[in-house]
Amino acid sequence: MKYKIDVIRVRENHITLNGWVVGRNPLSRPEFKVCDENDRPVNFKEVPTRRDDVSMIYFKKTVDNDLGFDITFDYERGRTYSLYIIMENQMKRIKFNEELIARRTSVGYKRREKIRDLCNFETLKVVVDNLQKHGLKAVYVKSKNKIKGLDSDFEYTEWYERVRPGDDEIKAQRQFDWTDGGKKSPVRFSIVIPVFETPDNYLRELLDSLLNQTYPYFEICIADGSRKGADKRKLLESYAAGDARVRFEVLGENRGIAGNTNAALDMAGGDYIVLCDHDDVVPETALYECAKCISQTPECDCLYTDEDKLDVDGGGIFDPHFKPDFNIDLLRSVNYICHLFVFRRELISSGRVGKFSPEYDGAQDYDFIFRITENSRCIRHIPKILYHWRCHMNSTASNPESKLYAFEAGARAIRAHYGRVHPELKINRIEKGEDYGIYHTYFELDEEPPVSVVIPNKDHTEDLDKAIRSLLKGNYRNLEFIIVENNSTLDKTWKYYEDIQKELPNVKVVRYEEKGFNFSRINNFGVKYASGRYILFMNNDVEMINPDSVKEMLGYCQREDVGIVGCKLLYEDDSIQHAGVVIGFGGIAGHTFIGLYDYQKSYFHRAVTAQDYSAVTAACLMTKRDVFDSVDGFSEDLAVAFNDIDYCLKVRSTDRLVVYNPYATFHHYESKSRGLEDTPEKVDRFNREVAKFMKKWPEILEKGDPYYNPNLTLRKSNFALRDLLKEGIGEPYHMEGIEKYL
Numbered sequence: 001m002k003y004k005i006d007v008i009r010v011r012e013n014h015i016t017l018n019g020w021v022v023g024r025n026p027l028s029r030p031e032f033k034v035c036d037e038n039d040r041p042v043n044f045k046e047v048p049t050r051r052d053d054v055s056m057i058y059f060k061k062t063v064d065n066d067l068g069f070d071i072t073f074d075y076e077r078g079r080t081y082s083l084y085i086i087m088e089n090q091m092k093r094i095k096f097n098e099e100l101i102a103r104r105t106s107v108g109y110k111r112r113e114k115i116r117d118l119c120n121f122e123t124l125k126v127v128v129d130n131l132q133k134h135g136l137k138a139v140y141v142k143s144k145n146k147i148k149g150l151d152s153d154f155e156y157t158e159w160y161e162r163v164r165p166g167d168d169e170i171k172a173q174r175q176f177d178w179t180d181g182g183k184k185s186p187v188r189f190s191i192v193i194p195v196f197e198t199p200d201n202y203l204r205e206l207l208d209s210l211l212n213q214t215y216p217y218f219e220i221c222i223a224d225g226s227r228k229g230a231d232k233r234k235l236l237e238s239y240a241a242g243d244a245r246v247r248f249e250v251l252g253e254n255r256g257i258a259g260n261t262n263a264a265l266d267m268a269g270g271d272y273i274v275l276c277d278h279d280d281v282v283p284e285t286a287l288y289e290c291a292k293c294i295s296q297t298p299e300c301d302c303l304y305t306d307e308d309k310l311d312v313d314g315g316g317i318f319d320p321h322f323k324p325d326f327n328i329d330l331l332r333s334v335n336y337i338c339h340l341f342v343f344r345r346e347l348i349s350s351g352r353v354g355k356f357s358p359e360y361d362g363a364q365d366y367d368f369i370f371r372i373t374e375n376s377r378c379i380r381h382i383p384k385i386l387y388h389w390r391c392h393m394n395s396t397a398s399n400p401e402s403k404l405y406a407f408e409a410g411a412r413a414i415r416a417h418y419g420r421v422h423p424e425l426k427i428n429r430i431e432k433g434e435d436y437g438i439y440h441t442y443f444e445l446d447e448e449p450p451v452s453v454v455i456p457n458k459d460h461t462e463d464l465d466k467a468i469r470s471l472l473k474g475n476y477r478n479l480e481f482i483i484v485e486n487n488s489t490l491d492k493t494w495k496y497y498e499d500i501q502k503e504l505p506n507v508k509v510v511r512y513e514e515k516g517f518n519f520s521r522i523n524n525f526g527v528k529y530a531s532g533r534y535i536l537f538m539n540n541d542v543e544m545i546n547p548d549s550v551k552e553m554l555g556y557c558q559r560e561d562v563g564i565v566g567c568k569l570l571y572e573d574d575s576i577q578h579a580g581v582v583i584g585f586g587g588i589a590g591h592t593f594i595g596l597y598d599y600q601k602s603y604f605h606r607a608v609t610a611q612d613y614s615a616v617t618a619a620c621l622m623t624k625r626d627v628f629d630s631v632d633g634f635s636e637d638l639a640v641a642f643n644d645i646d647y648c649l650k651v652r653s654t655d656r657l658v659v660y661n662p663y664a665t666f667h668h669y670e671s672k673s674r675g676l677e678d679t680p681e682k683v684d685r686f687n688r689e690v691a692k693f694m695k696k697w698p699e700i701l702e703k704g705d706p707y708y709n710p711n712l713t714l715r716k717s718n719f720a721l722r723d724l725l726k727e728g729i730g731e732p733y734h735m736e737g738i739e740k741y742l
Helices: 050-059 098-104 107-119 121-151 156-163 167-175 201-209 233-242 256-266 286-296 365-372 401-420 459-471 491-503 520-526 551-556 605-608 627-632 643-652 680-696 696-704
Strands: 004-010 013-020 031-036 044-049 068-074 079-085 090-095 189-195 218-224 244-250 272-275 301-308 316-320 343-345 379-390 424-433 439-444 451-457 479-486 508-511 534-537 542-544 562-570 574-579 582-583 589-591 611-613 620-624 657-668
Touching: 004 090, 013 079, 031 068, 079 562, 156 316, 156 589, 167 316, 189 201, 189 256, 189 286, 201 218, 201 233, 218 256, 256 611, 272 286, 286 301, 301 551, 301 582, 343 365, 365 401, 365 680, 401 424, 401 439, 439 551, 451 520, 459 479, 459 491, 459 542, 479 491, 479 520, 479 562, 491 508, 508 520, 520 643, 534 551, 534 627, 542 582, 551 562, 551 620, 551 657, 562 643, 582 643, 620 627, 620 657, 643 680, 680 696
Parallel strands: 189 218, 189 272, 218 244, 301 379, 451 479, 451 534, 479 508, 562 657
Antiparallel strands: 004 013, 013 068, 031 079, 044 068, 079 090, 272 343, 301 316, 301 343, 424 439, 534 620, 542 657, 562 574, 562 620, 582 589, 611 657
16 A cells, blocks of 8 residues: 655644555555544544546556545644554554644655655656666656756745735735825726625635725625525624625525526626625735726726635635636636636626526536626736635535536536637537546537648658658548658658659658758748648657547637647657747747646646647647738748747737647657757857847747746746746846847
């Protein structure tokens, strides 16, 4: 039996343990027991959790078993408790008291645990497997990166304390004159709260946090849908008596989540509505930041903020969600907006947007956010933590499987949204993606429009043949292949060209005879010979994994508002090479989640979720032919570096989207045929092209990628917290060798 306690959270009167346990049999289930120092049983709550990362390490596959656990029990300081884990005729005992807990939660202990994790038997097995498959160099690089990363990421609580407003800033916010000396009326917020038998302490914490706001112009509208005898009348009367901004109605019945919220909406008279759950907490600066955003952008119809999670007792925050600016295809995959959500009241009072629909109870906010954003002129995102979402055992924030009906309602909300904004699209089905709450939409194609696959090649015919035949084995038939021959030198290459064109009439070899490597010019040349409505640019060392990949890419690319669709590229060992591109990584641009395996769970599942990005790699990229022509294709003054990123940004400048689709998956064997920047001349050319890119796209490099978040690092690809000691906003690119070209 193997086990680990990953997280220990102690609050005033209870303790929560998050961890995992496995046995020899992947389907074995543990039993748990909690006892005090006299070995007397203590009541506890246990919630099983998915741990596919553990499953992959120990069983090399995902098993249909919850290997993780959340265990909560009452805790009295000064006493010692024991957790017993029993499985497969073995029993382990773990002691907990204040001294042991302090030791286990210290930075030094966590660092030693990480080192132990790197040295255990299971890690050794993974290392041996990698050594056999990929050689010593690959193992060395991965191990070095792991060890380098031990001390590089902030603990969130430490990070939050560093960035939260200080006393002087809070005081200045409270004293700010929003009326400009009586010359204007400040925006007024209506905070809408549906209540249903909320524990008194949770409701008090919420109301206290709202009444403590640094921005004073708001009202609180509460609709209490609790059953008779369980209502909150007395508590709400005490708050209303103490502050006239608190208004409430006791409904006397539960009208459901949507009905209770609509009743609270009917009470609202403010300029903007703020949606708030009944058991969460709002930081004191939240409304100030919302009012500031609206004053700077008067046309703003709705806005949302970043958020984190609050543990049950309200004593600890964790799991921050730093979101991108508005990302419609991410929203169609998961309700990433969630909290805090603010919108102009006129959107519903005018009848343009209806109220909450009982049809979508459980995902009523998801459906409502779709309808609000569909009708908004301007959508803003405030990249600050302005909402603490309470996470308890039956909350979807903690255990999504506890509300499967909500997942199903969310799928209906997505289908209804597509029906309103893209009635031309046909949806086959909407299924669970990586996890509950993440959706995979399967689009139907009325026809199979011709797709021209443009592949540059210099020798390397074995790789090229693998690339071609992998697509031919797929589920899309209307393909033509344009092989752009680029100065091959081997006789067998010409023999291969002759044979493949005889065997496959949809393969055409065209000769590009200019000397030197210019990726942009080679691909532009190939497109001249393409007859398809869609172009699939593909390196000759790419091999399709999912046979539906071309259909997956076309599903998005067929939309009028989409100009480019990218895919997920994996190294030969199935770790990620590309899952979208962020402008600013490494100073210019870089791939996301490099080296991560799917079972390692990327940041809020972003690596395995369809979404919009500023750019994707042209190692495998689909685009429309007319879009390609309208922006003059790839920029030929960028021969090697960032030409695909430049192409994506040119397409984005025409108000078309660049979509990353993780369900289109390919292996990429690392640019085998291109060669390295290994001569002074090549390095100088690279530096010139970096300078050209920086001159061409200064705004996004300065302001930051809208599909990323300024609170996240630019030094690594894993969406870790920004290192406040080492990074500023828009960290500059390494300038040596480049300055002379700027």
